[in-house]
Amino acid sequence: MPRGSGKPQKLAAISYIPWLGDFKLEINISTISILLNIVVVNMVNPVGQGLFPTGNDLSSIILNILWVVFFFSMILLFNQRLQIWTYQRNVEKATIKLQMLADKSREEALKSVQKYAQENIDIRSQVTSFLDFFTIEPVDRDPFGVLNRLEHLLDNRRDRFKAFVAQIAPKAGKAEAANTEDILEAAMALNFIFKVVRHYLILGKKTKSLMIFVQLDMQLPLIMKMAEAYFNAQKTFSAGKPIGDGLGPLVASKLMFGQPKRVIAEDIVCSEVDISNRKAYVLKAEGPGGLLGKPGEAVKRLVEDMGGKVARIFMVDASSKLEGENTGEVVEGVGAAIGDPGPEKYKIEEVATKYKIPLDAIVCKMDLEEALTTMKKEIVEASEIIIEKIKKAIVERTKEGDVVIIAGIGNTIGIGQ
Amino acid sequence: MQRDRKPKFAIISILLTFGAFILFVLATIVDPLSTYSNILMVAGLALLAASWGVYFIGGRSLQRAEVATENVITVIGCKGCDIREERPFSEGDYVFKEVGPCKKCAGTSYIRAIYAIPIKKD
Numbered sequence: 049m050p051r052g053s054g055k056p057q058k059l060a061a062i063s064y065i066p067w068l069g070d071f072k073l074e075i076n077i078s079t080i081s082i083l084l085n086i087v088v089v090n091m092v093n094p095v096g097q098g099l100f101p102t103g104n105d106l107s108s109i110i111l112n113i114l115w116v117v118f119f120f121s122m123i124l125l126f127n128q129r130l131q132i133w134t135y136q137r138n139v140e141k142a143t144i145k146l147q148m149l150a151d152k153s154r155e156e157a158l159k160s161v162q163k164y165a166q167e168n169i170d171i172r173s174q175v176t177s178f179l180d181f182f183t184i185e186p187v188d189r190d191p192f193g194v195l196n197r198l199e200h201l202l203d204n205r206r207d208r209f210k211a212f213v214a215q216i217a218p219k220a221g222k223a224e225a226a227n228t229e230d231i232l233e234a235a236m237a238l239n240f241i242f243k244v245v246r247h248y249l250i251l252g253k254k255t256k257s258l259m260i261f262v263q264l265d266m267q268l269p270l271i272m273k274m275a276e277a278y279f280n281a282q283k284t285f286s287a288g289k290p291i292g293d294g295l296g297p298l299v300a301s302k303l304m305f306g307q308p309k310r311v312i313a314e315d316i317v318c319s320e321v322d323i324s325n326r327k328a329y330v331l332k333a334e335g336p337g338g339l340l341g342k343p344g345e346a347v348k349r350l351v352e353d354m355g356g357k358v359a360r361i362f363m364v365d366a367s368s369k370l371e372g373e374n375t376g377e378v379v380e381g382v383g384a385a386i387g388d389p390g391p392e393k394y395k396i397e398e399v400a401t402k403y404k405i406p407l408d409a410i411v412c413k414m415d416l417e418e419a420l421t422t423m424k425k426e427i428v429e430a431s432e433i434i435i436e437k438i439k440k441a442i443v444e445r446t447k448e449g450d451v452v453i454i455a456g457i458g459n460t461i462g463i464g465q
Numbered sequence: 466m467q468r469d470r471k472p473k474f475a476i477i478s479i480l481l482t483f484g485a486f487i488l489f490v491l492a493t494i495v496d497p498l499s500t501y502s503n504i505l506m507v508a509g510l511a512l513l514a515a516s517w518g519v520y521f522i523g524g525r526s527l528q529r530a531e532v533a534t535e536n537v538i539t540v541i542g543c544k545g546c547d548i549r550e551e552r553p554f555s556e557g558d559y560v561f562k563e564v565g566p567c568k569k570c571a572g573t574s575y576i577r578a579i580y581a582i583p584i585k586k587d
């Protein structure tokens with residue numbers, strides 16, 4: 049856990065301490081066996097005979113044997129049942145908490161939709177049923193054209209989202225509608241996590257399987273962390289604050305500051321900027337609504353329009369950090385730095401390969417929660433470092449008069465241009 | 466906070482069990498006490514029951530206090546000069562939003578950055 053972050057929800061993830069439960073049960077098992085021994089001893093023997101009857105008479109010997117048998121049966125036979133109880137209890141507690149988070153996020157979604165909804169229309173049942181909306185992944189047994197099919201399905205999904213938001217929140221402007229979509233996404237994610245965990249809890253109870261509970265219990269800290277991240281993300285979305293994932297758009301909008309912008313692909317704006325006598329096409333999703341746009345499509349169109357005469361493509365994105373790495377650390381590499389399900393990344397890689405354009409990636413490290421919640425100061429500072437790095441790289445790796453593309457990838461919520 | 470609360474319950478529970486354990490041992494080892502062994506046993510049982518009760522009920526308190534965990538700052542700058550101003554975030558703010566004329570010069574002021582600073586606790 050990051051030190052000094054002081055978030056109670058982060059602590060909740062580590063407040064499941066399974067060993068404490070086990071330890072406690074061990075103590076109780078031994079006390080109960082001692083207790084029952086005393087009960088039996090006191091029933092049969094004269095008072096004061098003690099914990100371990102020492103007499104030579106038959107009853108003492110029998111009692112000692114009974115005691116040993118009882119103790120071992122407790123440890124050997126009921127051990128697994130007791131373990132199931134312990135794990136089941138942890139999972140049950142987590143499920144209650146997940147249900148609470150899912151309910152709260154639904155209420156939060158309803159509250160933020162209500163602002164833009166028409167009066168006298170009940171949106172509750174519509175929103176509740178929409179939270180179960182699903183997308184079936186395309187078949188990949190025949191992988192030919194799978195990304196085209198996936199893109200088509202993702203377009204469908206986005207259209208359905210837009211139509212739904214337009215229907216329930218007709219008063220929302222473009223930015224508010226985009227934010228509402230993000231709010232619904234977060235509520236859907238929480239709803240899904242809760243349902244899956246509940247499924248395994250009930251399955252474990254039905255089958256009395258220790259392994260189901262153990263596996264679930266082991267993953268709980270990560271599951272809870274993810275759920276907390278989505279829950280906090282939703283609050284950030286409803287306020288329209290910029291999120292950590294907005295690093296790419298932030299860098300792009302800083303570069304295109306003061307320049308005329310035009311829309312070049314779905315929800316993507318572009319500006320021409322002069323950097324050390326090179327012509328840079330800077331692009332980002334159109335803010336300040338929570339949009340990702342189609343940066344792959346935009347890069348492809350730009351490159352095709354110029355007949356492939358692009359010296360380099362720079363991509364800026366947020367990247368998940370490993371524990372131990374610092375938030376806001378800027379790292380360089382090669383490749384298409386974009387975390388989409390595939391289609392956009394594919395387009396960029398394809399067009400770069402076709403015209404043999406080098407792909408430079410510059411990423412800023414952050415964890416899932418930081419990517420989904422309000423942008424931290426470290427990340428804002430990282431954007432300045434990235435701009436310096438891009439400018440330096442352009443001077444070092446391209447010639448004067450060259451054309452470069454700089455793509456700021458990410459969710460542009462709270463970041464205009 | 467929750468993290469402090471849970472182990473507290475667990476510790477109380479363990480202490481109660483330990484008390485019961487000591488009672489049972491005393492009842493069997495110390496001779497004069499053995500006359501009251503039945504009473505001691507009931508007392509020990511009560512302690513054990515209390516211990517389990519504390520452990521199970523104590524663990525059930527899941528509600529989390531809703532507290533603001535971050536301080537969101539909006540930084541305002543100007544296109545014409547190098548004025549820099551900070552204020553708390555208010556809804557509707559976004560980066561590069563123009564927020565009227567500058568106080569110092571004739572330029573337009575705009576939001577330069579929005580970021581969160583964690584609130585240090587304790």
Ligand SMILES: [Zn+2]
Pocket residue numbers: 543544545546547548567568569570571572573
């Ligand atoms: Zn000014």
